[in-house]
Amino acid sequence: MGQGGSKFSAGNTVGLFVNEELGAIAGYEIWDDVNAHIEIVTHPNYRSEGYGQAVVSRATDHALSADLLPQYRTLDAWQWSVSFAQGVGYQRFATAYPGICKIMN
Template structure:
């Protein structure tokens, strides 16, 4: 699925960095949507969600994202959804997240 989604979307979701269980939706035995979180300092759960391009717009990001948020809350963590792409921002808003600011990342070479 990450290959089909492309490097940019897969990198944004960063599912290879999650420390939680992965919450997935399968169709015909293939994972078509996945989400999880990476535990960050201050008991924060940084959520990542990825949906295969062929099945986007069917609510699968909301399903996997919701399961991830529920798991984080049950673990006593504060879910954080960094949503840059507009579609990700819409999913986050549908789950009750509110935009509070922006994140700036700097790579020192």
């Protein structure tokens, strides 16, 4: 499992092997029959070598060919992930702010 709790499933997943070891894996989870939520995990030994970009690009192409709207969600605090998404071609659409709301009586 990746930091975001990635769950990969057959048919929506792309893997790339490097020296007989899984270097990167990406896939998507379908939300509301419209969105393809892109997920990625890259082996620490193979980061910054383009393998993550390769599998995310392929998963994105697969989602588009299935008439789905791909989305790459991450936290602004994870600047490496924001930069990665922009490098693959994703553009910022919205920003969410997680928090806890306490209702006072």
